[in-house]
Amino acid sequence: MSFLCSEDRLYGILHRPAQASACGVLIVTGRPALRAGRHRLFVLLARAWAEARIPVMRFDFRGTGDCEGEMGTLEETSEDIGSAVDAFMANMPGLERVVLWGLCGGAADSVLYAARDPRIAGIAMVNPWTYDTQVKALSKLSQYGSNGWEKIRRVAEQITSLKKSGAEGAAAGVDNGFESAGGRDFSSPHQNAAVNRAYSSYRVPDLSKRLVESLEKFDGKILLILSGRDTGSRAFKHAASISPRWRRLLSSRRVQCRELPDSNHSLRRPEWRAQAAAWTIEWLRASAMEKSP
Secondary structure (H helix, E strand, C coil): CEEEECCEEEEEEEECCCCCCCEEEEEECCCCCCCCCHHHHHHHHHHHHHHCCCCEEEECCCCCCCCCCCCCCCCCHHHHHHHHHHHHHHHCCCCCEEEEEEECHHHHHHHHHHCCCCCEEEEEEECCCCCCHHHHHHCCHHHHHHHHHHHHHHHHHHHHHHHHCCCHHHHHHHHHHHHHHCCCCCCCCCCCHHHHHHHHHHHCCCHHHHHHHHHHHCCCEEEEEEECCCHHHHHHHHHHHCCHHHHHHHCCCCEEEEEECCCCCCCCCHHHHHHHHHHHHHHHHHCCCCCCC
16 A cells, blocks of 8 residues: 655555454554564564454655655654554544554654554554663673773763764764674664664654653553563663653553563564564553454
8 A cells, every 4th residue: 555645655564354453553663674574573463463353554654665755853753654544544444543563763753653643542662762872871781791880981971072062973973883882783874864864863862751751641551562682672671760750651550561581672583573462462452442343
């Protein structure tokens, strides 16, 4: 299926069960992943949910896959998601509510969008991307061993010094190299100015605060799934543990937290993917979001 976002044509895949529930799942990918996902993650999840009578749509953002336009920043992805929700509702008769299921950066995109759209009944955040330079530095301690504090201190001082001098681009470069040294590179190849601008937008200093503020405004249900072997998840857990607002939010009754201790970032193994799919189905049913029309 295709649909318009502003003047650009986007493409998506609709998984339509024979007897569908009134609540569907819109998969929000973390760029640069496409709608199929790494190891075909999103294809296989969508099929599992469709077998459980849950309609699913997965799509690509502007400037990715076959879609027209330029890759947008974090501030611009809400327009893509809104257009996808419109297309999902228009092409799935009987659909009344939508849950956003976002992985990594897709979780951040989902959180910033959800509160503005009353059709969104819930958000599933899977290994959510957040950004806090100091928290990410602290999360590297276990990887650097006995020299951890000294290495973290040096990098933190470089970042602080560069930011105070106004060299934001250089500070981002230092931080990016630091993350790569920890065993997982959170950046992506910068092919042109638009792509560079898009990825840089996810590294704003106040992102963690913005995400929790958006979730406080959102009155729907929340599912949080974390992978134990994902650096980003460890950083998220640390950020949440030292933030009273995050602790209060995650302990509320509308939030359900699950963890896959041995899983990697993209749920590569079948058993990890199957467990995430099952938790999502259970969450939808327990939250009364998956009632039949």
